[in-house]
Amino acid sequence: MLKELIDKFYLEQQRDKAQLHFYITDAGKCQRAVFFKFKQVPREKMDARILRIFEHGEQLHRNIFNILYRLKIGVTTEIAIPAQEIVSGRADAIVCLAGENYVLDVKSINSMIFKKLFSPKEENLCQIQLYLHFFNIKKGILLYIDKDQQDIKEFVVEYDPVLANQLLGGLNDLKTKIESNVVPGALFDYPGNWQCNYCQFRQICDMAGRGELAWDDFQKKIEGVSIGF
Numbered sequence: 001m002l003k004e005l006i007d008k009f010y011l012e013q014q015r016d017k018a019q020l021h022f023y024i025t026d027a028g029k030c031q032r033a034v035f036f037k038f039k040q041v042p043r044e045k046m047d048a049r050i051l052r053i054f055e056h057g058e059q060l061h062r063n064i065f066n067i068l069y070r071l072k073i074g075v076t077t078e079i080a081i082p083a084q085e086i087v088s089g090r091a092d093a094i095v096c097l098a099g100e101n102y103v104l105d106v107k108s109i110n111s112m113i114f115k116k117l118f119s120p121k122e123e124n125l126c127q128i129q130l131y132l133h134f135f136n137i138k139k140g141i142l143l144y145i146d147k148d149q150q151d152i153k154e155f156v157v158e159y160d161p162v163l164a165n166q167l168l169g170g171l172n173d174l175k176t177k178i179e180s181n182v183v184p185g186a187l188f189d190y191p192g193n194w195q196c197n198y199c200q201f202r203q204i205c206d207m208a209g210r211g212e213l214a215w216d217d218f219q220k221k222i223e224g225v226s227i228g229f
C-alpha cells in the first residue's frame with residue numbers, strides 16, 4: 001500500500017544520466033565502472049532503501065553544516081573546485097581553525113563499519129587529496145558520522161602531492177580510454193574487491209572478462225541484455 005507508493009517515488013528519482021565529465025568522487029575508483037557510466041551502459045537499479053540511506057546521509061551533512069555555522073568558526077560550505085579541464089566537484093566545507101584552513105569532508109557510515117574504522121577509508125583519502133590540491137590547502141579533515149549511533153570520528157589528512165598527481169594521472173589515462181573507446185580492464189582483484197560487491201555494472205562487467213577490450217565490439221555484445229539478478 002503506502003510502502004509501494006513511497007518506494008515508487010524513490011525509484012522514479014533514479015535516472016541513468018550520461019556522465020560528461022569526471023567528478024572528484026571518481027578519483028581512485030574502478031576505471032571500468034566510470035567508463036561504463038560515460039557510455040551509459042545499462043546498470044542495475046539501486047533499490048529504494050539504498051536511496052533513502054543516501055538521502056539520510058545528506059540530511060546528516062546539513063546538520064553538521066548548521067552546527068558549524070552556529071559555532072561561529074570561519075566556515076564556507078559546498079564550495080566548487082576551481083574550473084579546469086579534467087574534473088569537477090564540490091567540497092563539503094572549508095573551515096578555519098586557529099588561523100589555519102582545512103578542507104572538510106563529511107561521511108556518514110553505518111555502525112558496523114564505524115566501529116572498525118581506525119584510519120580514513122582509502123577512497124575518501126583520494127577525494128580529499130584532490131580537494132586539497134585544487135584549493136591549494138595543506139590540511140583536511142575527514143569527519144565520519146555513525147548514522148546509527150550518532151558518534152563521530154575525525155582524521156586530519158596532510159596534502160600529498162605525489163598521490164594527488166597519481167590520481168590526476170589516472171583520470172587523464174581514463175579520459176584517453178573513453179575518447180579512444182577502449183574499455184579498461186577490471187580491477188586487479190575483481191571480483192573480490194569491495195567495489196565489485198556494490199557495483200551496478202557487475203553483470204555487464206562479468207561479460208567483458210578481465211582485460212581491456214574494444215568498446216565497439218563489446219557494445220554489440222551487450223545490445224539487448226536485460227539487467228537484473
Ligand code: SF4
Binds near residue numbers: 187193197
Ligand atoms: S564489477 Fe568490479 S571490476 Fe567490474 S566494473 Fe564493477 S567495480 Fe569494476
